Amino acid sequence: MSIHINADKSAVADKVLLPGDPLRAKYIADTFLEDAKCYNTVRNMFGFTGTYKGKRVSIQGTGMGMPSMSIYANELMADFGVKTVIRIGTCGSIHPDIRLRDVLAAVGASTDSNMNHDRFGSISYAPTANFELMLRASEAAHNLGIPIKFGNVFTSDKFYDDRLEEKTGLMREYGVMAVEMETAELYTLAAKYGVSALSLLTVSYSLVTNELTTTEEREKTFNDMIRIALEII
Ligand code: HPA
Numbered sequence: 001m002s003i004h005i006n007a008d009k010s011a012v013a014d015k016v017l018l019p020g021d022p023l024r025a026k027y028i029a030d031t032f033l034e035d036a037k038c039y040n041t042v043r044n045m046f047g048f049t050g051t052y053k054g055k056r057v058s059i060q061g062t063g064m065g066m067p068s069m070s071i072y073a074n075e076l077m078a079d080f081g082v083k084t085v086i087r088i089g090t091c092g093s094i095h096p097d098i099r100l101r102d103v104l105a106a107v108g109a110s111t112d113s114n115m116n117h118d119r120f121g122s123i124s125y126a127p128t129a130n131f132e133l134m135l136r137a138s139e140a141a142h143n144l145g146i147p148i149k150f151g152n153v154f155t156s157d158k159f160y161d162d163r164l165e166e167k168t169g170l171m172r173e174y175g176v177m178a179v180e181m182e183t184a185e186l187y188t189l190a191a192k193y194g195v196s197a198l199s200l201l202t203v204s205y206s207l208v209t210n211e212l213t214t215t216e217e218r219e220k221t222f223n224d225m226i227r228i229a230l231e232i233i
Contacts, residue, residue, distance in 0.1 A: 002075035007039035013058040014083040022046040022061030066185035077193035090204040091180035094168040106199040111155040111184035127187030130196035136232035151177040155184035
């Protein structure tokens with residue numbers, strides 16, 4: 001039991017998928033898991049536990065942005081003792097090599113957030129993914145015939161940012177693939193608590209071409225990413 005997750009410790013598996021949208025958590029539980037049970041409804045931030053190919057897995061919504069992700073990740077890691085977390089989310093491409101519907105894996109996360117300045121002071125900490133999970137994601141994507149790209153992402157505090165072009169332009173110059181809003185905090189907390197973490201992302205929007213995926217395309221590419229996540233967790 002924690003402040004935002006009203007469940008017994010035993011109700012949550014030690015491997016958790018983290019979609020931002022709680023209704024996505026329900027969709028994944030309904031579509032991919034067996035015997036899924038909802039363990040949390042606080043603030044409608046649903047969490048479910050079930051099995052996938054016999055493995056016990058939980059799916060917990062995190063909300064949007066680092067402060068919200070930070071609440072759920074902290075409680076899962078510190079209070080529920082989870083050992084493996086995989087974010088499954090969407091992102092906007094900021095690089096011409098990254099196309100709409102691509103599945104990405106975040107090796108590291110650059111950020112404009114103050115959260116790590118507040119933690120580390122003058123040190124610029126580098127939040128990174130777990131290497132083992134990256135290897136497994138590469139192998140699973142290959143076996144499933146789903147192309148996957150590995151690289152840096154930009155975890156931004158603002159979706160609507162007056163300096164968006166300036167910041168994403170600078171990130172693009174340094175090879176950053178896409179912008180999203182949660183990974184830097186997830187990876188930092190995972191390091192603090194000794195948890196294995198990976199962010200998988202599908203490109204739902206291109207800031208390079210201004211193309212947007214349709215609802216059906218979003219569902220198909222999201223399902224591809226979920227399959228990879230469930231295979232490796
Ligand atoms: N910006 C920030 N986060 C996002 C975006 C975006 O364009 N698309 C999906 N998540």
